[in-house]
Amino acid sequence: xxxxxxxxxxxxxxxxxxxxxxxxxxxxxxxxxxxxxxxxxxxxxxxxxxxxxxxxxxxxxxxxxxxxxxxxxxxxxxxxxxxxxxxxxxxxxxxxxxxxxxxxxxxxxxxxxxxxxxxxxxxxxxxxxxxxxxxxxxxxxxxxxxxxxxxxxxxxxxxxxxxxxxxxxxxxxxxxxxxxxxxxxxxxxxxxxxxxxxxxxxxxxxxxxxxxxxxxxxxxxxxxxxxxxxxxxxxxxxxxxxxxxxxxxxxxxxxxxxxxx
Numbered sequence: 425x426x427x428x429x430x431x432x433x434x435x436x437x438x439x440x441x442x443x444x445x446x447x448x449x450x451x452x453x454x455x456x457x458x459x460x461x462x463x464x465x466x467x468x469x470x471x472x473x474x475x476x477x478x479x480x481x482x483x484x485x486x487x488x489x490x491x492x493x494x495x496x497x498x499x500x501x502x503x504x505x506x507x508x509x510x511x512x513x514x515x516x517x518x519x520x521x522x523x524x525x526x527x528x529x530x531x532x533x534x535x536x537x538x539x540x541x542x543x544x545x546x547x548x549x550x551x552x553x554x555x556x557x558x559x560x561x562x563x564x565x566x567x568x569x570x571x572x573x574x575x576x577x578x579x580x581x582x583x584x585x586x587x588x589x590x591x592x593x594x595x596x597x598x599x600x601x602x603x604x605x606x607x608x609x610x611x612x613x614x615x616x617x618x619x620x621x622x623x624x625x626x627x628x629x630x631x632x633x634x635x636x637x638x639x640x641x642x643x644x645x646x647x648x649x650x651x652x653x654x655x656x657x658x659x660x661x662x663x664x665x666x667x668x669x670x671x672x673x674x675x676x677x678x679x680x681x682x683x684x685x
Contacts, residue, residue, distance in 0.1 A: 476541040494562040514561040522550030542574030561674035572666035580662040599639045602673035610663035619652040
């Protein structure tokens with residue numbers, strides 16, 4: 425059994441030592457104009473060594489405390505949302521940070537897979553740490569495409585089984601992303617819903633007018649079989665991606681009830 429009282433005692437002792445050190449430094453500051461020069465020189469050397477350690481601590485602390493927290497699943501969602509999710513790639517550090525000369529079916533974590541038919545394979549994927557104050561996601565995904573002679577390039581995202589629980593035709597599936605591109609680019613989202621031997625598919629295009637982009641799939645306009653839905657996944661399809669860099673700062677998916685007509 426862990427002796428918690430020992431930890432409390434050590435904590436109080438550390439606070440007492442810190443309080444004494446701060447008191448001594450305050451006295452040194454107040455007396456600095458009249459302190460003997462040899463002693464003042466010793467104090468200056470000690471202060472410089474202490475300042476170096478404090479500066480290093482402040483640098484690391486500022487960096488960690490201002491970055492989005494790893495594992496964060498928080499993002500704005502409507503009051504009628506009954507399921508929400510941010511994929512692992514945007515939440516925490518992946519064991520493999522990137523893929524160079526990415527082949528067809530290259531994976532980034534367990535949920536994201538790259539598909540293409542480009543023989544040259546001048547495609548790189550890399551997970552990056554979000555540093556901006558506005559970011560809620562801890563990580564992002566950078567994709568760079570150089571020469572591209574293929575006919576398609578897409579990222580497939582497997583959604584958790586939980587999204588199928590209670591999924592009805594009166595639901596809306598909403599996808600939000602923060603997306604940066606070097607050059608204008610047409611990006612489409614395909615919603616795939618496997619139901620028995622058939623797969624229901626719907627395609628929408630992300631708007632281009634700003635970085636924060638949203639599409640909404642109203643399932644009332646699909647042939648969803650509520651009793652046979654087995655799996656849901658998304659395809660992000662990039663049209664003519666050559667000589668371009670795309671950074672997906674965030675990607676979130678939620679499910680909400682549609683308004684009554």
